[in-house]
Amino acid sequence: MTATGPGTTSGHRGLLFEEPLIFESGTEGRSGVDLPDPPAVADRLGGLRRRTALGWPGLSEPQVIRHFTRLSQKNYAIDAGLYPLGSCTMKHNPRLNEKLARLPGFADIHPLQPVSTVQGALALIDTLARWLKALTNMPAVAMSPAAGAHGELCGLMAIRAAQDARAAPRRKVLVPDSAHGTNPATAAMCGYTVEAVPLNARGRVDLAALRRALDGDTAAFMLTNPNTCGLFEDEILEQAAAIHDAGAFFYCDGANFNALVGRVRPGDLGIDCMHINLHKTFSTPHGGGGPGSGPVTLSAALAPFAPVPYVVHDANGFRLVETAGDAAAGLAPLGRLKGFHGQMGMFVRALAFMMSHGADGLLQASSDAVLNANYVLARLADRMSLPYDGPCMHEVLFDDAFLKDTGVTTLDFAKAMIDEGFHPMTMYFPLVVHGAFLIEPTESESKEGLDVFVATMRSLAERARSGDAAPFLAAPQFAPRRRLDETRAARQPVLRWRRSNHPGEAA
Amino acid sequence: MSALRFTKDHEWIRLDGSVATVGISDYAQEQLGDVVFVELPEIGRKVTAGGEAAVVESVKAASEVYAPVDGEVVAVNDKLGDDPALVNRAPTGEGWFMKLALADPKQLDGLMDEAAYLNYIAGLA
Amino acid sequence: MRYLPHTPADRRAMLAAIGVPSVDSLYRDVPASVPQKPRFDLPDHQSELAVERALTALAEKNVAAGAVPSFLGAGAYRHHVPAAVDHLIQRGEFLTSYTPYQPEVSQGTLQYLYEFQTLVADLFGMEIANASMYDGATATAEAALMARRVTRRNRIVLSGGLHPQYRDVTTTSFKHLEASVVALPPDPSGGERAVDAIDGETACVVVQYPDMFGRIADLTALASACHAKGALLVVAVSEVVALGLIEPPGAMGADIVAAEGRSLGNALNFGGPYLGLFATRERFVRQMPGRVVGETVDVDGRRGWVLTLSTREQHIRREKATSNICTNSGLCALAFTIHAALLGADGLARLAALNHAHAVRLAERLARIAGVRVVTEAFFNEFTVVLPKPAVPVVEALAARGVLGGVPLARLYPEVPSFADRLLVAATETNTEADMDRFAALLAEVLQ
Structure with a gap:
């Protein structure tokens, strides 16, 4: 490995460890x-005992603890600071x-235990479903999708099933220009062609263009709201x-439900179907990229097509x-x-979050989330540029x-934010504006924390405008790594360790 | 270079007899940034004007490369497999994508010459 | 509300800075006819203690598998997870970070995912692996979709030994594509001739190893038959611990391995979250779905890792992406990686040997019960038994006596009447000799 850092023999720099x-x-x-000796038995492996060597390394527990502790220290996290993605x-x-x-x-129950032994788990799923239906004012919810994109797949498949059942299949799904990439990818998996609808000058869907695009072949319009x-x-x-009017369904990507929860119910907006990212709105941890959970609320017209499994209640309890x-x-x-x-693990966490907040606390949370974003807007509007x-x-x-x-790009600016101790915002998305900075502070940030963030952003903007581009181009300088060569990674992909990758360097 | 013809999708084509060479323009490679991978068609595939013939990927983008005219793929540039950066270094030279046996060479007449193309991209900025 | 930092004074100051009288006025774009702040038939906020009490009461209505002798498998096997695993995955820097889009401040996540990819590829005897998928069932569906892209063929053959939920998820995934999915009938006897189902239009054969009924069989001939006709062999694995003891699919010619990796590092969780594993050959890398981490260097030449090949993914390729997957199972992959690091090759081999020995001993005990037949010849830690009675009420009766005695095949195959008397039984390192004695004794009692 490349171990030699500036000025130290070990390659470490104080609390910044180089970890092989x-x-x-x-x-x-x-x-x-430590595992006991297996009892002696005549094996029943049918001659398939493993002959191929397994290269997993051997480590003791203290080595493993130290390795992963050191790795953890190379990550930014909500627990450490503002993460305004x-x-x-x-x-x-x-x-x-x-x-x-x-x-x-909850954690130690098998999915195929007799249902008589898991009544509490089924009750929990049913209770969470009741909260989701109430908060969205929609009559049904499919609980099994594993993440937002999976929920989209569920929703679009329900729409397709409903239209196919009427013997009136349709082939086209409309998505706004500003849609998340999962929307068109999902539509394609359902066999739909995708047509983009432009935005108007106010950053909303161009209603006239939407009306023109809607026709008898349109299955659904997929909207994220707030967009x-x-x-x-x-x-x-x-x-x-x-x-x-066009006989199509209204799909809502619920990624941004955190603005509305407890205040506006998507069912009151004419939405037929919406997935809810429990790992966003309802705080189940993101875990470095999952696991998530993406239940999908469904209108009465779509509910009959919900996928299996689902929980029902009868005289004998839940099943x-x-x-x-x-x-x-x-x-x-x-x-x-x-x-x-x-x-299930995400359901428990999400329900605990909802019960802790209650209906009143969820309203306060969404209100604070919107307040925080508008505070950032108000404090930065004169130094940065607002497209809408x-x-x-x-x-x-x-x-x-x-x-x-x-001479400073959005990317450079983001990397300079890292040096200032902030995780960057979502950048270059949505695609409809040039060099996007999409900042979501959430309700978890205090005013004091936001004031430091805002002051930092203002100072960075002023420094960039003053012509001092060098620190941006060199950033980050205070992170575990400086900018990484993504071109090299993609041209000659090295996707796993092999002894031969690093001859002479392996232990 | 005056023999090059261009499409609005930024492919170029150069005719030598009945076989034409196809690639992407200097403007296109600049827009893409560092090219990391090129997916080329199999030899013998019939392509139609405006239809997908290849895919070019950079770190941050992937684009279809469309056939400028109808034809059959008779050769592809295998060097791009090991060195996709050829597309950046020599887009209209060693960074070519494929050779097509043309169905109708007259189709080239409908494409832009270099002056018209430069004029066209000037209007895109 | 304990999670919300603002005081009323903070909110007033912020509203003043924004220049609006109230938060309500920030919602002025909501159409006037839409009700705002409706009254919900839901409780108000509660203390931590109150929530803990309420949910603990629900948890206690369930029989935890670890509280009783438990012999359930069918794609979810109960293993002991070392305490270090759960300690480490709860470190906030892992738990509360996002997908590693900013590599300079995500090297921890990226490095463990790179280690994870290497461990997974090595376990299956494959060349490369991705950074995880949702679960074994969805990974299997993604494998079949990938085989279709690689071969440009539209016929998918599913072995009858494939977990019926993996089969159903795959079938559902193909429902709206121009392709046909041929599911061979379930056959616990091992008499299936998947080879005969391969034709010149076949993109892949999907076979499970060990199969749904616990059976293990050499896949080399099937792989050759697939390759002879230009098809791929997809191998689904629902119990990765088996690979500590049996030949990996890669050594038998598999082109794609799709697996459920939850057995290492992760709890049963009533079925989710689980951990999809996905491994394949290097030459198919650009058709592989899901996130993948690659090695590179930073501007100072120091080794580091980034998400790479992202042009295959939905945020760039949109409707042409290899998959719509975005969030995957990062933290479950971390748990897998930590457990694997603790085990090492020797530990995994030993763990697998324990599982197999326990299963063999349990099979011997159950076979001695009058009327009970063990019908799986070669197996790892799970096998099928035929009972002299329908299995569903037998399992209910065992549960009433405090033993979780296997999964009746009728629960997973309600459409196959001849499976009514079949019971799928698994044993792992967590089962003691006393557990097995108790299970055998109670089963004999219930069958009388």
């Missing part, structure tokens, strides 16, 4: 787990939720009417409908999207016009 891969520090014949809702992850998800009665420009779609009722054949008359499940029953006027919802979008002719 486990394959480089592990040794054959060592293990961090727009449309990602990086809010505080309460530790109560972690504790409860680990109760043996990815951070704005409430103020013509949403007109959109819904136009969509429904699961696990196969299409077990569905009640009149229901036509679209199939199965996930093994077992969905992300506010008020914004829970996130605020700037473009890079304020950096024109400075």
